[in-house]
Amino acid sequence: MGDADGFRYGGLGFLVSVTYLDAIRSAQEKALQDDPTVFIYGQDVGAFGGAFKATKNLAKRYPGRVIDSPISEDAMVGMAVGAAMEGMRPIVEMQFADFSTVGLNQMLNHAATTFWRTGKPCPMVLRLPSGGTPGSGPFHSQSMETIYSHYPGIVVMTPATVDDAYTMLLEAIAMPDPVVFCEHKLLYYHLKADALPKSAVPAFRAQVVRPGRDITCVTYSAMVHEAVAAAQELVGEGYEVEVVDLRTVKPLDTDTILASVARTGRLLAVGESWPWGGASAEVVARVASEGFELLDAPPKRLNAKDTPIPYHPNLWAAHRPTAVRIAAALREVLRY
Amino acid sequence: MATRTAGAVAPRSEQELLLRGERLGRAMIRARLLEEKLGSLYRAGRIVGGVYLGRGQEALSGAGGVALRKGDVFAPLIRDMAGRLAFGEPMEDALRAYLGSRLGPMKGRDGNIHRGDLSRGILPMISHLGAMVSTVSGVLMAKRMKKERGGVGLTCVGDGATSTGSFHEGLNLAAVERLPLVVVVADNGYAYSTPRERQFACVDLVDRAKGYGVAGVAVDGTDPIACGEVLHRAVERARRGEGPQLVVGTLLRLCGHGEHDDGLYIDSTMKSSGRGRDCMQVMGDQMKKMGREKDWLSWREDAFREVEEAVAKVSAEPVPDPFEEDWWATQMGSGTEVLGSS
Ligand SMILES: Cc1ncc(C[n+]2csc(CCOP(=O)(O)OP(=O)(O)O)c2C)c(N)n1
Ligand SMILES: [Mg+2]
Numbered sequence: 256m257g258d259a260d261g262f263r264y265g266g267l268g269f270l271v272s273v274t275y276l277d278a279i280r281s282a283q284e285k286a287l288q289d290d291p292t293v294f295i296y297g298q299d300v301g302a303f304g305g306a307f308k309a310t311k312n313l314a315k316r317y318p319g320r321v322i323d324s325p326i327s328e329d330a331m332v333g334m335a336v337g338a339a340m341e342g343m344r345p346i347v348e349m350q351f352a353d354f355s356t357v358g359l360n361q362m363l364n365h366a367a368t369t370f371w372r373t374g375k376p377c378p379m380v381l382r383l384p385s386g387g388t389p390g391s392g393p394f395h396s397q398s399m400e401t402i403y404s405h406y407p408g409i410v411v412m413t414p415a416t417v418d419d420a421y422t423m424l425l426e427a428i429a430m431p432d433p434v435v436f437c438e439h440k441l442l443y444y445h446l447k448a449d450a451l452p453k454s455a456v457p458a459f460r461a462q463v464v465r466p467g468r469d470i471t472c473v474t475y476s477a478m479v480h481e482a483v484a485a486a487q488e489l490v491g492e493g494y495e496v497e498v499v500d501l502r503t504v505k506p507l508d509t510d511t512i513l514a515s516v517a518r519t520g521r522l523l524a525v526g527e528s529w530p531w532g533g534a535s536a537e538v539v540a541r542v543a544s545e546g547f548e549l550l551d552a553p554p555k556r557l558n559a560k561d562t563p564i565p566y567h568p569n570l571w572a573a574h575r576p577t578a579v580r581i582a583a584a585l586r587e588v589l590r591y
Numbered sequence: 592m593a594t595r596t597a598g599a600v601a602p603r604s605e606q607e608l609l610l611r612g613e614r615l616g617r618a619m620i621r622a623r624l625l626e627e628k629l630g631s632l633y634r635a636g637r638i639v640g641g642v643y644l645g646r647g648q649e650a651l652s653g654a655g656g657v658a659l660r661k662g663d664v665f666a667p668l669i670r671d672m673a674g675r676l677a678f679g680e681p682m683e684d685a686l687r688a689y690l691g692s693r694l695g696p697m698k699g700r701d702g703n704i705h706r707g708d709l710s711r712g713i714l715p716m717i718s719h720l721g722a723m724v725s726t727v728s729g730v731l732m733a734k735r736m737k738k739e740r741g742g743v744g745l746t747c748v749g750d751g752a753t754s755t756g757s758f759h760e761g762l763n764l765a766a767v768e769r770l771p772l773v774v775v776v777a778d779n780g781y782a783y784s785t786p787r788e789r790q791f792a793c794v795d796l797v798d799r800a801k802g803y804g805v806a807g808v809a810v811d812g813t814d815p816i817a818c819g820e821v822l823h824r825a826v827e828r829a830r831r832g833e834g835p836q837l838v839v840g841t842l843l844r845l846c847g848h849g850e851h852d853d854g855l856y857i858d859s860t861m862k863s864s865g866r867g868r869d870c871m872q873v874m875g876d877q878m879k880k881m882g883r884e885k886d887w888l889s890w891r892e893d894a895f896r897e898v899e900e901a902v903a904k905v906s907a908e909p910v911p912d913p914f915e916e917d918w919w920a921t922q923m924g925s926g927t928e929v930l931g932s933s
Contacts, residue, residue, distance in 0.1 A: 294736060319736070325767055330725035330760035337729020340709055343736060345729075360757070364717050365726065371921050372701050375709045408921040431923035458924075506922075 273451055276443040278421035279309050279382075281451055283346060286428045287317045290344060293428060294320040296331060297348030297382075306350050307384055307443060328358035332381065336365045339379040344428055352383035352437065353397045366433040367408030376431035380424070386439040386477055386527055387575055392566035398476070398526070401533035403435040404505035410434045411505040413534075415464075415479035417448035419502055422455035439477040446480075459503050461511040467495035470521040470589055472581070473512055473538045475501040478525050484578035485585060494589055504534040512538060513546045520551035521588050525576050530558035552591035557584045614657045615819050616874055616887065618677035619649040621894040623871055625682060626672055628898050629689055633850045638689050640702050645670030647845030648777050650870035651810070653677045654818035655745050655775050658826035664730045666714040666723040666746035669704050670777060670844070674747065680713055682901040692908040699911030720752035724761025724774060731770040743829045745773040751782020753799075754790055762835065766803045771829040773836045775822070777812060779844040780866065784856045797839040805835040812840030813868040816877055843867045 273281070286293045294317075295310055301323040304311035314321035324331045328349065335345040349355045355362070362381060369377035387396040404411045410432050414420045420438060427434035456462050461473075465483055472482045479500045486496035499515050501508065516522050522542050524535035535556045542554055559575045576584075626644045633642040645652055648670045656677025659665055665678045676682065687695025688706035696708040697715065707715025714730070716723055727744040734742045752758055753776060765772045776796055780787055793799065800807025806828065810821040818840065825836040843866045847854035861867055878887040 325760070325764055327725075327760035327764055329722075329757045330728070330764040333722055333725030333757065333761060334729035334732060334764060337714075337726035337731075338733040338736075339729070340714070340726075341730045341733035341737075343733040357756075360719050361722060361725070364719055365722060367921075368717070370923055372697060372705075372715055373707070373709055374698075376923050410922065410924065 272447040272449060273417055274444055275417050275420045275438070275446040276307060276309060278417045278448075278451065279424055279438055280311060280313070282421045282424035282428075283310065284313060284316070286344075286346070286425060287313060287320060290428070292342060293344045293346065294322065294338075295346045295348060296322050296324050296335060298324055298326055298350050300324075300348050305348060307440070309348065309382070309384075328354055329361055332358035332361035333365065335379045335381075336361055336369065336377060339366070339377045339433075340369065340375060344378050344380075346380045346382060346428060348382045349384065351395050351397075352385040352399045353394045355381065355383055355399060359402070362403065362409070362433070362435070363406045367406045369408075370432065371408055377433050378431050380427045380434045380436050382436045382438060384440050384443075385437040386441055387564055387571060388441050389568040389571060390566060391440075391564070391571075393563035396564040396571075398437065398528040400435070400437050400504050401528050404534065404537075405532075408433065409505065410503065411437065412503045413437045413439075413476040414502060415439070415442070415476050415500050417446055418452035419456070421451055423458075423502065426455070426458050437476060441477045442480075456502065459506055459508060461499050461501045461503075461508040463497060463511070463515060464500045465496065465498040467497035467519065469494045469496060469519055470523060470585055471497045471499060471512070471515040471519045472523045472525060472585060473499045473501060473515075473535075474525040475504055475534065476527065478527050478576060478581075481576060481578045482525055482581055485581035488578065488582045489585060492586075494585070496585060501534065501538075507534070507537060507541070509541050509545065512542060513549070516542055516546050516549045520549060521591075522550065522554040523557060523581070523584050523588055524554070525557045525581055525584075527559055527575055530556065530561050533558070552588050555584055555588050557581060611657055611819055611823065612816075613886070613890070614677060615650070615653050615815055616878065617890045617894065618653040618656060618673045619815065619871060619874060620891050621676050621682065621897065622649050622653065622673035624891070624894045624898050625676075625685065625901075628902060630850055632689070632902075639691060642689065642850040643669045643704055643848070644846050644850065645672050647843055647869055648779065648812065649673035650815040650818045650874065651775065651777055651812040651822075651840040651842060652747065654815070654822035655747065655773070657819060658773075658822040659743060659745055662712065662742050664712045664714065664727055664742065664744045666716060666727045666744070668716055668720075668723070668747045668749065668752070670749070670779075671747050675713065678713065679711060680708065682897060683905055684708065686901055686905040687908065690905050690908075691910050692905050693911045694908050719757070721748065721755030721757035721761065724748070724758055725764055728761055728765045728768065728770050728772055731765075731772060732768060735770075741830060743771045743773065743826050745775065745826065747775045747777060749782060750776065750778040750780070750787050750796060751785065751790055753796055762803050762805070762837070765835045766805050769832075769834040771832065771834075773822070773825050773829050773838060776837065776839045778839055778841050779812075780861055781844055781848075781857065783848045783852075786858070795839065797837065800837040803835070803837070805837050806833065807837045807839065810838060810840050811865070812842030813866065813870045813873055815870055815874045818870075841866050842870070845869060
């Protein structure tokens with residue numbers, strides 16, 4: 256792979272860093288290379304390389320397999336369901352996660368029910384450029400994992416790291432089930448690793464990304480980085496926060512969460528999505544009902560505010576959980 | 592991409608025409624008798640859930656099934672018993688879906704019209720009207736990428752379903768990709784109780800073909816010979832690479848929306864108009880004209896026997912058992928393992 260990939264090479268010609276977005280593009284390229292049944296379908300994904308350049312150069316290298324679609328989210332997903340039934344492994348790129356609402360019916364009622372109804376797999380990946388970035392406003396900032404997770408039959412992945420973006424996307428493509436792959440736009444360019452990963456954390460497993468003895472903070476996607484920053488802040492106050500990255504929110508790895516709470520006795524669940532329901536609510540519900548005796552304080556949730564996502568950075572920064580707000584919530588549970 | 596109406600029948604080999612005529616006639620009468628049986632099973636309380644019949648639509652639906660061949664893909668909708676049987680769905684499988692037999696392709700997990708068998712190329716419809724148009728298109732895209740040539744997809748919708756966004760998105764996608772797709776619209780005057788003038792404002796749905804950049808053909812949906820010919824040609828054009836074909840058949844639903852509905856709202860002038868003819872009656876007349884009354888009678892007798900035997904057989908089959916049901920079967924991946932721990 257050369258410069259055209261968008262990778263930055265050092266003076267000696269070796270890869271000095273890989274962004275989260277590079278990882279997503281590389282995973283798709285590897286899948287196209289290794290598996291002739293893989294193809295990509297989405298708006299502007301062809302010669303243009305996608306709105307975020309997640310498919311840059313792929314159309315040229317894999318002719319006929321990286322296909323521009325009309326602006327028809329329902330038909331894009333419906334087409335993928337049919338192609339998957341016929342043995343292909345389509346990757347559908349939504350331009351923004353927010354627009355996938357237009358294709359919800361095909362994902363929730365068709366892709367998700369196919370295996371249960373027919374006994375035949377429906378292997379497809381719906382890639383959702385998700386989450387807030389400054390200035391994106393109500394319709395280019397949403398996190399959709401709550402809706403997709405509610406329906407049986409769909410795997411929902413929410414990678415937080417460059418390594419996971421790469422390995423989990425490859426897993427998603429290889430999986431016989433429909434997968435919703437929530438990639439966070441805020442991480443696209445800023446999150447970097449030295450190189451593509453050589454090994455993967457086991458599929459569907461949450462991971463303790465920062466060990467600590469005093470409280471468990473369960474989160475996923477971009478919020479993992481906010482939580483780690485909050486944990487850092489509390490070190491000065493004498494607290495050790497354990498941060499658990501869910502990685503995949505559906506299915507939910509309850510065992511890893513309960514094991515962590517067993518060590519710390521306290522829980523804060525954080526999500527960037529809205530407060531009504533969702534992954535953070537599910538985490539608290541499970542710990543409350545299955546790990547009640549493990550708790551030394553009432554478990555707490557922290558989510559975005561219950562309004563549409565604001566445009567102005569001042570408002571946006573106050574709308575979503577940040578390291579400062581997470582730290583405040585952690586203190587509350589710690590001082591109970 | 593001109594809009595055309597069924598023209599004069601081009602001369603074809605008599606044997607081929609006879610064979611296709613027999614396949615259509617048999618599918619029509621098998622569907623009618625099976626559906627009449629389903630109606631009485633429903634009234635006898637033997638069927639859980641709704642029963643939706645295709646009475647009056649057997650010619651149009653059946654002609655689609657006859658025009659397809661093995662390896663093609665068929666996505667039927669509510670009123671396509673005749674098309675299904677013509678394409679090769681066993682009568683037993685239809686009954687299994689209604690009676691909830693565990694041995695059917697849907698295993699009691701889904702019922703009535705929401706049945707299919709991917710191994711036979713029959714997509715099991717989801718209820719959401721218009722959804723199958725893009726899904727059949729996806730199957731055809733996949734076949735093209737796999738370099739499997741010569742396959743055609745055919746899907747059916749009603750006049751009401753043409754108002755959905757997914758119908759529009761799906762047909763537009765198929766047109767952009769020039770897929771070998773035939774979309775059969777059964778304009779039966781009503782969507783449940785809603786008359787067509789509350790559904791769309793164009794004079795004839797076939798006029799929309801031009802807007803999509805696809806071929807459009809109108810046909811009298813009560814005329815079996817015309818339906819047979821029009822569908823045969825549309826499928827052949829799609830097979831030759833001429834892109835999507837929109838076939839609009841005009842007819843009337845000769846029953847309620849479902850068996851729970853008496854359909855009293857159906858306009859009586861429509862009933863007495865040409866579109867209110869019963870295609871089964873027309874088929875009988877056409878057979879008579881050809882001097883084949885005896886054949887028609889014997890097909891009916893065969894169908895009657897087949898229905899009785901199928902009902903007896905499927906009635907004795909086991910129903911699903913909640914204690915044996917695999918409640919984790921929503922996913923194939925090892926994710927079920929983690930889910931199972933909750
Ligand atoms: C998206 C969607 N909305 C509503 C319904 C409920 N529904 C089922 S059949 C039907 C009428 C369909 O009319 P039409 O498409 O003309 O087909 P017909 O019943 O006349 O064959 C309606 C409204 C549905 N199945 N899907
Ligand atoms: Mg109708």
